[in-house]
Amino acid sequence: MSTGTGTFAGGxxxxxxxxxxxxxxxxxxxxxxxxxxxxAGQHLGAPAKPIVAVGDKVLLGQKIAEPGGFISACIHxxxxxxxxxxxxxxxxxxxxxxxxxxxNDGQYTPAPGVGVKxxxxxxxxxxxxxxxxxxxxxxxGGAGFPTHVKITPKDDSKIDYIIANxxxxxxxxxSDYRMMLEEPDKLITGLKVxxxxxxxxxxxxxxxxxxxxxxxxxxEKVKGEEKIxxxxxxxxxxxxSERQIIYAVTGRKINSxxxxxxxxxxxxNCDTLIAVYNAVCESRPLMRRIVTVTGDAVxxxxxxxxxxxxxxxxxxxxxxxLNCEPEKIISGGPMMGQALVSTDVPVxxxxxxxxxxxxxxxxxxxxxxxxxxxRCVQHCPSRLVPQKMYICAVHGDLDxxxxxxxxxxxxxxxxxxxxxAKIRLTQAFKQTRQAISARRRAAxxxxxxxxxxxxxxxxxxxxxxxxxxxxxxxx
Amino acid sequence: MSxxxxxxxxxxxxxxxxxxxxxxxxxLALLPATIWGVIQFGPYALLLxxxxxxxxxxxxxxxxxxxxKEQTIGDLSAVVTGLLLALNLPSGVPFWMPILGGxxxxxxxxxxxxxxxxxxxxxxxxxxxxxxxxxxGIMTQFxxxxxxxxxxxxxxxxxxxxxxxxxxxxxxxxxQSLKNMFLGLSAGTIGEISALLLILGGIYLIxxxxxxxxxxxxxxxxxxxxxxxxxxxxxxLTYVMMELCGGGLMLGAFFMATxxxxxxxxxxxxxxxxxxxxxxxxxxxxxxxxxxxxxYAIILGNVLTPLIERVTIxxxxxREGKKK
Numbered sequence: 090m091s092t093g094t095g096t097f098a099g100g101x102x103x104x105x106x107x108x109x110x111x112x113x114x115x116x117x118x119x120x121x122x123x124x125x126x127x128x129a130g131q132h133l134g135a136p137a138k139p140i141v142a143v144g145d146k147v148l149l150g151q152k153i154a155e156p157g158g159f160i161s162a163c164i165h166x167x168x169x170x171x172x173x174x175x176x177x178x179x180x181x182x183x184x185x186x187x188x189x190x191x192x193n194d195g196q197y198t199p200a201p202g203v204g205v206k207x208x209x210x211x212x213x214x215x216x217x218x219x220x221x222x223x224x225x226x227x228x229x230g231g232a233g234f235p236t237h238v239k240i241t242p243k244d245d246s247k248i249d250y251i252i253a254n255x256x257x258x259x260x261x262x263x264s265d266y267r268m269m270l271e272e273p274d275k276l277i278t279g280l281k282v283x284x285x286x287x288x289x290x291x292x293x294x295x296x297x298x299x300x301x302x303x304x305x306x307x308x309e310k311v312k313g314e315e316k317i318x319x320x321x322x323x324x325x326x327x328x329x330s331e332r333q334i335i336y337a338v339t340g341r342k343i344n345s346x347x348x349x350x351x352x353x354x355x356x357x358n359c360d361t362l363i364a365v366y367n368a369v370c371e372s373r374p375l376m377r378r379i380v381t382v383t384g385d386a387v388x389x390x391x392x393x394x395x396x397x398x399x400x401x402x403x404x405x406x407x408x409x410x411l412n413c414e415p416e417k418i419i420s421g422g423p424m425m426g427q428a429l430v431s432t433d434v435p436v437x438x439x440x441x442x443x444x445x446x447x448x449x450x451x452x453x454x455x456x457x458x459x460x461x462x463x464r465c466v467q468h469c470p471s472r473l474v475p476q477k478m479y480i481c482a483v484h485g486d487l488d489x490x491x492x493x494x495x496x497x498x499x500x501x502x503x504x505x506x507x508x509x510a511k512i513r514l515t516q517a518f519k520q521t522r523q524a525i526s527a528r529r530r531a532a533x534x535x536x537x538x539x540x541x542x543x544x545x546x547x548x549x550x551x552x553x554x555x556x557x558x559x560x561x562x563x564x
Numbered sequence: 565m566s567x568x569x570x571x572x573x574x575x576x577x578x579x580x581x582x583x584x585x586x587x588x589x590x591x592l593a594l595l596p597a598t599i600w601g602v603i604q605f606g607p608y609a610l611l612l613x614x615x616x617x618x619x620x621x622x623x624x625x626x627x628x629x630x631x632x633k634e635q636t637i638g639d640l641s642a643v644v645t646g647l648l649l650a651l652n653l654p655s656g657v658p659f660w661m662p663i664l665g666g667x668x669x670x671x672x673x674x675x676x677x678x679x680x681x682x683x684x685x686x687x688x689x690x691x692x693x694x695x696x697x698x699x700x701g702i703m704t705q706f707x708x709x710x711x712x713x714x715x716x717x718x719x720x721x722x723x724x725x726x727x728x729x730x731x732x733x734x735x736x737x738x739x740q741s742l743k744n745m746f747l748g749l750s751a752g753t754i755g756e757i758s759a760l761l762l763i764l765g766g767i768y769l770i771x772x773x774x775x776x777x778x779x780x781x782x783x784x785x786x787x788x789x790x791x792x793x794x795x796x797x798x799x800x801l802t803y804v805m806m807e808l809c810g811g812g813l814m815l816g817a818f819f820m821a822t823x824x825x826x827x828x829x830x831x832x833x834x835x836x837x838x839x840x841x842x843x844x845x846x847x848x849x850x851x852x853x854x855x856x857x858x859x860y861a862i863i864l865g866n867v868l869t870p871l872i873e874r875v876t877i878x879x880x881x882x883r884e885g886k887k888k
Contacts, residue, residue, distance in 0.1 A: 103575075103577055103579070104577070332881065336881075342881060344880065344881070344882030344883050345882075414567050415569070416570050417569055417570045417571075417576060419576055423576040423577040424575045424576075425575070426576065427574070428570065428572055428573075428576065429571075430569060430571055431569075446576065450576065451570070451576060452570050452572075454582075457583060458679060458680045458681045458682075460583055460586075460681050460824045460825060461681055461829055462586065462829075463824065463829035464581075466830065466878075467776075470881065471881040471882075472878050472880055472881045473880055474830060474877055474878070476829055477873075477877070493877065494879075494883060497880040497881065497883065500574070502575030503575075505578070506579055507581070509579075509582050509585070510582075510583055511578060511582070515573060515574060519573055
């Protein structure tokens with residue numbers, strides 16, 4: 090039924106580095122130090138609001154923060170213990186965020202109700218959505234979009250596809266791959282839970298063809314499932330980007346101002362679906378994360394199951410420590426990840442990897458003059474002209490940048506990766522896009538203020554007219 | 565960890581390709597044709613090639629030195645310009661000709677416009693056209709290659725195959741053979757005579773992803789169709805093949821029309837550009853005084869490039885339906 094081509098135009102083929110860790114089974118590790126739960130930076134939207142106070146006892150799986158708005162998510166304790174502080178703490182994106190610090194009592198006493206098995210087929214849609222929301226589930230592919238919002242479109246009947254994004258196109262990452270091999274039933278059940286919400290939907294597990302074992306295993310598991318299928322995709326970065334995977338699977342296209350639901354699709358990452366399963370079927374909120382600790386600077390790359398809030402610095406020892414002083418440490422993969430200023434930042438819901446690099450290629454390659462080779466145009470999955478966007482960006486020409494559809498850029502980094510002159514295209518686009526977003530917000534606020542002022546004026550004039558009328562009547 | 569960590573935005577890895585590696589590949593791809601040129605035209609041709617490259621590199625070096633700019637000769641682009649210029653010269657020109665051409669290419673066409681990436685014409689071709697206009701006599705004297713079938717009475721210079729075909733009543737009367745033109749056994753500039761070696765170089769560049777197939781293939785096809793329909797000996801396939809193998813077409817198609825700086829980067833723009841220079845080449849060859857036209861066609865195409873790009877900005881992914 091699906092009409093996608095299994096691939097998209099553009100993209101790049103960086104060294105994938107997956108053989109470092111792909112055959113290492115996931116090892117469960119427990120935190121040794123205090124846990125840090127940031128209110129922002131682990132989901133998209135408004136920061137969460139703490140609902141515990143310093144000194145409070147918390148239990149494993151207890152909700153410790155509530156959503157701070159419609160697009161937001163709640164946060165749960167991943168250990169039992171005592172709230173030690175609520176303070177600013179550094180987070181992986183290098184910023185600071187209000188964080189709840191919990192001292193682990195080492196007991197892992199679960200909160201009441203956590204771990205209670207539920208049969209999703211006997212739950213109403215309302216109950217399922219609520220379970221996802223109360224489980225604090227967010228998109229674990231990196232963006233952290235709250236899943237309960239994603240699975241609540243305007244019209245349930247218009248959703249045709251739930252795509253399980255198991256592409257894992259980001260180099261070096263093997264966490265999703267390991268989960269496909271180790272927890273295939275949970276993944277499939279999670280997908281079935283979401284499919285059950287939509288009368289016309291079918292589930293598609295989309296996997297890049299560099300993971301033949303996962304494709305084989307999942308294809309076997311979904312045999313006989315009416316509404317679930319496996320779709321191999323061509324291996325290419327950024328195949329796992331939402332717009333590209335929708336196109337590869339269904340042939341439908343969305344742009345930056347559309348939601349996947351506008352094309353009848355909902356896309357959820359592999360681990361997100363397992364989180365959905367845990368939240369709905371086992372009453373376990375999102376409080377663990379699979380993290381690949383890898384890179385040429387770690388002695389023994391591993392895949393770890395880590396409790397959210399654990400500090401990155403703790404993870405390094407499970408990978409045998411560092412074999413040198415790394416020049417760069419990244420939260421996430423090398424194409425989309427964020428460079429860390431310190432490893433004393435917590436694992437969040439959206440952490441996927443801790444990558445330590447002996448050498449920083451970026452610093453080793455200063456940018457030189459653009460030779461207009463056009464590789465950026467060939468590589469851009471959004472079919473933009475990065476070469477021209479860059480000229481606008483360095484000249485601060487926001488209008489020109491918008492005219493070139495620069496806001497369609499999702500900063501995948503393919504242009505910078507392939508640039509022979511090593512020009513920092515993605516960096517320039519990131520800054521320019523932020524400037525344009527800020528300008529749009531300011532314009533919207535100004536328009537709102539103007540409208541309010543005009544309304545006030547109108548009301549005043551009306552009042553004055555009424556008063557005048559009265560005067561006339563008196564006369 | 566005692567030392568500070570490096571921080572930058574994504575991506576944190578880069579492809580192996582650099583400006584220098586691309587230029588090196590172009591030089592490698594040109595080597596077979598260059599060596600054949602030296603075999604055919606003797607050590608003086610080698611001297612011309614060396615002088616041309618040296619002139620280009622020295623000009624860029626002195627420019628950067630004089631204006632306290634970062635030294636850029638290491639990117640090898642000046643070497644490519646010098647090599648291409650020499651390959652576009654007849655082997656009998658005086659030694660100062662490639663020196664003058666090199667200075668013109670680098671100083672006037674490249675550096676004055678802002679250096680690498682800013683020139684609006686291919687420097688080597690612009691210099692060749694400059695020399696062709698200024699010294700048309702010497703620039704159109706083509707010494708006979710060492711190995712070749714046809715030989716003229718004086719044994720010193722002869723018409724190029726294209727010129728012979730153009731003036732001949734019939735194809736047979738021109739005394740040219742397609743085989744000689746394909747293999748590089750007829751008269752011409754130092755680097756253009758062997759279509760075979762140039763095509764091999766072009767295939768190497770396409771296989772190494774240094775250039776894409778679109779511009780050379782569409783350009784050659786356009787010229788083929790044009791001369792097939794409108795040429796002196798039209799509707800004759802042998803004639804069409806001779807037009808393709810003769811003159812600077814193969815050298816131009818694979819090595820100069822594909823010049824990054826001066827060809828469009830938009831997918832549609834590349835098609836328009838290739839067709840435009842193909843038609844121009846056909847017009848110049850058939851209607852012009854000279855039997856040649858590749859150089860002028862390509863530099864005119866270069867000048868059109870910014871305009872072509874402006875009207876061929878692709879529609880972004882997911883925005884195809886919307887106007888503007």
